[in-house]
Amino acid sequence: MKKIDIEQLKKIVGAKNISDKIADLYVYGADASVHQAMAGVIVRPKTINEVQKIMRYANKNKIPVVPRGAGSGTSGHTVPIDGGIILDMKRMNHIIDISPQDMLVRVEPGVVDDDLNRALKPLGLFYPPAPASSRIATIGGEIAANASGVRSVKYGATRDYVYGMKVVMANGDLVNLGSNTRVHSSGYQLERLIVGSEGTLGVVVEATMGIRPLPKFRCLAVANFDKLEDAGNAISEIITSGCEPSMLELMDKIGIVAVNKALNLGLPEVGAIVMFEADGNVKEAVDYEIEKMKKICQNHNGSGIKKSYDLAERTKLFSGRKKLFAALSRYKEGIICTDLADDMGVPNSKIAEAAAKIHEIAKRNNVIMAVYGHCGSGVIHTKIMLDPKKKSQWKDAENVIDELYDYIHSVGGVTSAEHGIGLSKAPSWKKARPDMIPVMRKVKRALDPNNILNPHKIMDAPDDWVGATKLRYKVG
Amino acid sequence: MGIIGRLFYTKDKGKFKRSKKWEGELNKCIRCGYCYELCPLFKSNNWESDTPRGKLLLIYGMINNEIEPSQEIVDKIFQCFYCKNCSDNCSAGVPITEILSDARADLIEQGFEVEGTTVKIDEDLCSVCGICVPLCKYEALTIEPTEKDKEKIVVDKVECRGCGLCVSACPSGAITQKEGCEVTIPELHDRVKEIIKQEGKKLVVFACNWSMFPGLQLSESPTLVKTPYGIIVSMCSGRVAPELILNAFQEGAWGVLVAGCPPEECDHDGNYKTRRRLVLLRNILKELNIDSKRIKLEWFSTKESAKLQSVINDFMKELDKMGPIKKIEVSKKIGG
Numbered sequence: 001m002k003k004i005d006i007e008q009l010k011k012i013v014g015a016k017n018i019s020d021k022i023a024d025l026y027v028y029g030a031d032a033s034v035h036q037a038m039a040g041v042i043v044r045p046k047t048i049n050e051v052q053k054i055m056r057y058a059n060k061n062k063i064p065v066v067p068r069g070a071g072s073g074t075s076g077h078t079v080p081i082d083g084g085i086i087l088d089m090k091r092m093n094h095i096i097d098i099s100p101q102d103m104l105v106r107v108e109p110g111v112v113d114d115d116l117n118r119a120l121k122p123l124g125l126f127y128p129p130a131p132a133s134s135r136i137a138t139i140g141g142e143i144a145a146n147a148s149g150v151r152s153v154k155y156g157a158t159r160d161y162v163y164g165m166k167v168v169m170a171n172g173d174l175v176n177l178g179s180n181t182r183v184h185s186s187g188y189q190l191e192r193l194i195v196g197s198e199g200t201l202g203v204v205v206e207a208t209m210g211i212r213p214l215p216k217f218r219c220l221a222v223a224n225f226d227k228l229e230d231a232g233n234a235i236s237e238i239i240t241s242g243c244e245p246s247m248l249e250l251m252d253k254i255g256i257v258a259v260n261k262a263l264n265l266g267l268p269e270v271g272a273i274v275m276f277e278a279d280g281n282v283k284e285a286v287d288y289e290i291e292k293m294k295k296i297c298q299n300h301n302g303s304g305i306k307k308s309y310d311l312a313e314r315t316k317l318f319s320g321r322k323k324l325f326a327a328l329s330r331y332k333e334g335i336i337c338t339d340l341a342d343d344m345g346v347p348n349s350k351i352a353e354a355a356a357k358i359h360e361i362a363k364r365n366n367v368i369m370a371v372y373g374h375c376g377s378g379v380i381h382t383k384i385m386l387d388p389k390k391k392s393q394w395k396d397a398e399n400v401i402d403e404l405y406d407y408i409h410s411v412g413g414v415t416s417a418e419h420g421i422g423l424s425k426a427p428s429w430k431k432a433r434p435d436m437i438p439v440m441r442k443v444k445r446a447l448d449p450n451n452i453l454n455p456h457k458i459m460d461a462p463d464d465w466v467g468a469t470k471l472r473y474k475v476g
Numbered sequence: 477m478g479i480i481g482r483l484f485y486t487k488d489k490g491k492f493k494r495s496k497k498w499e500g501e502l503n504k505c506i507r508c509g510y511c512y513e514l515c516p517l518f519k520s521n522n523w524e525s526d527t528p529r530g531k532l533l534l535i536y537g538m539i540n541n542e543i544e545p546s547q548e549i550v551d552k553i554f555q556c557f558y559c560k561n562c563s564d565n566c567s568a569g570v571p572i573t574e575i576l577s578d579a580r581a582d583l584i585e586q587g588f589e590v591e592g593t594t595v596k597i598d599e600d601l602c603s604v605c606g607i608c609v610p611l612c613k614y615e616a617l618t619i620e621p622t623e624k625d626k627e628k629i630v631v632d633k634v635e636c637r638g639c640g641l642c643v644s645a646c647p648s649g650a651i652t653q654k655e656g657c658e659v660t661i662p663e664l665h666d667r668v669k670e671i672i673k674q675e676g677k678k679l680v681v682f683a684c685n686w687s688m689f690p691g692l693q694l695s696e697s698p699t700l701v702k703t704p705y706g707i708i709v710s711m712c713s714g715r716v717a718p719e720l721i722l723n724a725f726q727e728g729a730w731g732v733l734v735a736g737c738p739p740e741e742c743d744h745d746g747n748y749k750t751r752r753r754l755v756l757l758r759n760i761l762k763e764l765n766i767d768s769k770r771i772k773l774e775w776f777s778t779k780e781s782a783k784l785q786s787v788i789n790d791f792m793k794e795l796d797k798m799g800p801i802k803k804i805e806v807s808k809k810i811g812g
Contacts, residue, residue, distance in 0.1 A: 019523070021525075021548045022543055022544075022546060022548065022549065023525045023534060023546075023548045023549045023551075023552050024523065024524075024525045026533060026534065026537050026542075026543050027524050027525040027529075027530040027533050027534065028524060028525075030507060030533055031507065031509075032506060032507045032508050032509060033507075044522070070509055070512060071509055071524060072508060072509045088524075090522055091522060112513075114513075133508065133509070133510065135510055135513040136509050136510060136512045136513050262567060262568065262569050263567065323567035324567075325506065325508060325567070326506050326508050326510070326566065326567030326568040327567045327568065327569075328506075329504040329505075329506055329568040329569070330504070330568065330569055334500075336503045336504055336506075337504075337506055337568075339506065388503055470542075472507070472536075473503055474499070474540050
């Protein structure tokens with residue numbers, strides 16, 4: 001970064017909100033992925049006007065700009081592969097308006113998901129698409145990744161709640177997209193184009209999102225299965241049998257052992273656990289759903305079924321699943337949990353088969369993989385657990401990823417269901433969707449002709465994910 | 477680092493003998509960033525380099541020679557209140573604060589000047605009365621002889637947790653902490669003023685960072701969900717100096733609630749000190765013709781935010797009955 005650029009940017013946001021100190025450049029060059037790169041400067045705007053000025057300056061001087069929320073992405077979305085400006089959006093954190101009469105909220109992009117829900121709760125409302133990282137994830141980041149979470153099986157993903165948004169384009173122009181209504185048919189649905197664009201098409205500076213009334217009753221139940229296959233089949237049947245779960249989660253034995261080790265939860269170390277929840281305003285209706293799902297689980301050899309309406313009890317039942325992602329690091333000494341191949345989507349009928357296939361591929365390639373996730377909506381989470389110091393293990397990880405995604409795509413699944421493509425999933429995604437690449441490049445060129453917005457990600461990311469950036473681990 | 481320090485560093489490059497043993501643990505950190513929510517420094521500064529994840533990244537970078545230790549990195553590593561919200565809640569079980577302490581020791585050994593959130597003693601103001609020494613549970617303060625046959629108080633910068641108990645206890649105001657992390661008394665005064673200035677605010681709540689912090693918000697809420705109270709995170713409840721409470725009344729607060737950890741649960745024994753201080757302060761309030769019930773001290777364990785809410789609600793009902801403090805009468809009393 002040139003000194004003069006930093007001076008000019010300083011004039012826009014003030015000296016307190018810009019940093020080119022190594023401490024910041026290094027920290028902002030990482031996220032939850034395996035990647036690490038060095039930014040040129042960190043800039044923290046507070047207003048739409050500041051974002052516009054920054055973008056005008058960057059566009060004129062062809063400086064890359066990477067918008068960033070909490071940096072909780074798992075695939076290197078915000079890792080500044082070409083250096084440049086990290087646009088830290090966390091200072092734009094106002095909940096501008098909550099409108100219960102219109103059932104929507106207007107928020108700045110840096111608002112934290114859990115904070116929004118804390119503000120909505122006293123009004124009997126909630127914003128449903130909460131990813132596991134909702135305690136830090138920003139709405140802007142969730143839009144960029146089209147995030148979803150444990151309740152997506154009933155409530156859908158971020159895209160289903162984005163009514164409208166204000167976006168600063170690459171050249172600094174401000175555009176209003178979408179509407180204030182749940183549906184609209186007024187021109188291209190460009191707000192939907194921005195959802196999942198991973199900061200490559202524009203900077204979201206305000207979002208109008210739909211909200212829902214909080215259900216009066218929530219009941220969570222847990223069933224144990226000796227065989228992972230039985231658990232997978234139970235999930236598939238719950239979905240096809242007309243049940244309406246508000247959550248339907250799977251956790252395999254590797255996950256159970258890991259949370260027991262890390263958190264001392266004392267969960268039964270069975271083949272798999274299925275968690276299912278129903279919600280609603282009529283208790284009998286919720287009971288009906290839970291009983292129906294319970295029977296399906298029992299038909300597939302599910303046992304030891306516990307259920308609860310009580311919040312504290314539900315939180316306890318769910319705590320293992322909630323903390324699983326990080327706890328996997330504790331599965332075995334000497335191996336660590338990497339965020340690779342972490343969120344494929346598979347058709348409902350293939351859940352049991354995919355779960356078995358993941359274990360088989362992992363075993364064949366000398367790595368360990370846990371299978372868990374929001375399987376009710378087709379999301380299978382895995383993590384590749386390996387010894388990061390061994391070079392051969394990275395080759396193993398590459399082989400796993402090649403084999404696994406070939407399988408997932410062959411059964412009609414997708415590369416990423418809710419975390420996005422970024423860097424580490426780009427080679428597999430590109431292989432599966434060659435027809436989309438030229439179309440996406442045309443869109444990108446039309447909106448960002450100088451290729452400054454989060455360049456070299458998704459369709460333009462390097463073909464070799466291991467060498468795309470420095471790895472965060474010291475290998476060898 | 478100066479020129480000599482730089483030469484020294486080059487000679488001993490990679491000398492992070494304490495921190496290096498944590499490399500395996502640093503790899504276990506999956507960098508999920510969930511610790512952001514729990515970090516009081518991040519909530520006041522909003523720079524990711526102030527978060528536990530940020531600090532672990534910097535330590536990892538230094539021990540692997542990816543980044544060179546520098547004063548700016550050292551400043552970040554020495555900014556931590558050791559509330560341990562991060563390490564206690566890390567699902568990957570990474571002992572974050574232990575790693576941090578070892579990195580601090582390594583950096584001190586490399587000759588860096590350190591301050592961060594640790595306390596500093598102004599030797600001109602300090603009378604070496606020694607009140608602060610037994611107060612520090614971490615034995616970070618010691619009386620040591622100086623060259624001139626005199627004594628001075630020395631701060632162990634690795635052990636100092638930045639709780640600030642000694643700051644509020646020092647009778648000559650010789651112990652200070654750097655401004656900028658929203659924990660110094662002038663900064664807390666400003667927060668009180670900010671809260672009372674807002675429409676409809678009647679109650680100031682001083683919440684202990686250790687037990688009450690995680691449930692508090694990062695985003696700015698809309699005016700729609702107005703509350704009659706404002707919460708200030710004051711680190712340890714023992715940090716709530718009587719002048720802060722009097723200042724709140726002077727600014728127009730109807731009441732003050734101090735939320736501390738239950739006896740036996742406070743890491744610093746600050747809650748006992750607050751209890752004693754508040755007994756004395758209540759007597760002073762009587763003299764000022766202010767109902768002593770306008771100050772409330774309650775204990776809360778971690779994750780008792782529901783209890784906090786109900787205590788606030790009950791206290792607000794009492795305060796609504798009492799109404800505002802009649803300022804004129806108070807000032808008359810103070811005057812004479």
